[in-house]
Amino acid sequence: MNIEDRNINIIHEVQHNGRLLSDVARQYGTSTKHVYRLVNVNTPRKSSRGKTLRTNLSNFCSRIKNLGR
Numbered sequence: 001m002n003i004e005d006r007n008i009n010i011i012h013e014v015q016h017n018g019r020l021l022s023d024v025a026r027q028y029g030t031s032t033k034h035v036y037r038l039v040n041v042n043t044p045r046k047s048s049r050g051k052t053l054r055t056n057l058s059n060f061c062s063r064i065k066n067l068g069r
Contacts, residue, residue, distance in 0.1 A: 006028065009028075010024055010028055010030075010035055010038055010039075011038055011039055011042050013027075014035065014039045015039065015043070021035045021036055
């Protein structure tokens with residue numbers, strides 16, 4: 001198994017099988033810190049896009065209300 005496949009398996013074990021970082025680290029002979037970094041880097045982040053969209057929508061609604069005045 002090459003390193004890339006190993007890393008994919010590690011991420012899968014944590015994200016999809018719900019295994020503890022320390023258990024996966026022990027199984028693959030690596031540190032918990034390494035497993036944490038792999039999972040953290042490969043987990044999609046919630047962006048501030050939702051907040052930006054809500055703000056833009058709020059501003060747009062305010063403009064529409066002001067057009068009627």
